[in-house]
Amino acid sequence: MFGFAPEIPLQDGPHELYGLPGLIVKAEDSKGDHSFTLIATKKVIADSDDLLSKKNKEIIVDEEKFRKLWADYKKDPVKDMRQSSGSSSISAPVSVSTSITFDGKTYSQDEMLKLIEKERKDALKNTNNFLELDLYK
Structure with a gap:
């Protein structure tokens, strides 16, 4: 319709x-x-510099690259979080321990990543109403 x-x-x-x-x-x-x-x-008047800035620049991804990225995400949906939490911009070796307390329970960084990974994998199992079904197989 x-x-x-x-x-x-x-x-x-x-x-x-x-x-x-x-x-x-x-x-x-x-x-x-x-x-x-x-x-x-809504009428939008955009500055041409804004339209060309790096923040607004599109990244072109072909279907093959998309399928690989999607498969990688399904396999490990917290990969980027895990990589960014393990990286350090300091040149000397540094050990950092992170924890968070939520609802009275304290979680280590690894425990939080496991919980987030489980939530994301569960959401992927339950999400099955994609517009482009053939892309998400």
Whole structure:
């Protein structure tokens, strides 16, 4: 199902939906699994320097690279956290011990990483409603 506004002469819409003779303001698949509804529009005036800054620069990833990154993430969803917590910018050898207390229980850094990893892996098992199903196999 599509709803569009022909009075807004933009042939655009959410995700990969475009091409109608007006802005797509509502789209839903036949099962109702995915629904997009335009809730607001806003005119944005961006500085050209902001658009070209490194913070806003897109990183182009082809399908093969995406599949590898996704497989790596599913295997170890806290890899980046583990690597960043083990790195140090100090040239001399330094030993740092980190712990956090949550709900009256103290967790070591390794215990926290294991808990976060379990939560993320559980979330991956329960998340199965991707827009691009073939990419997430």
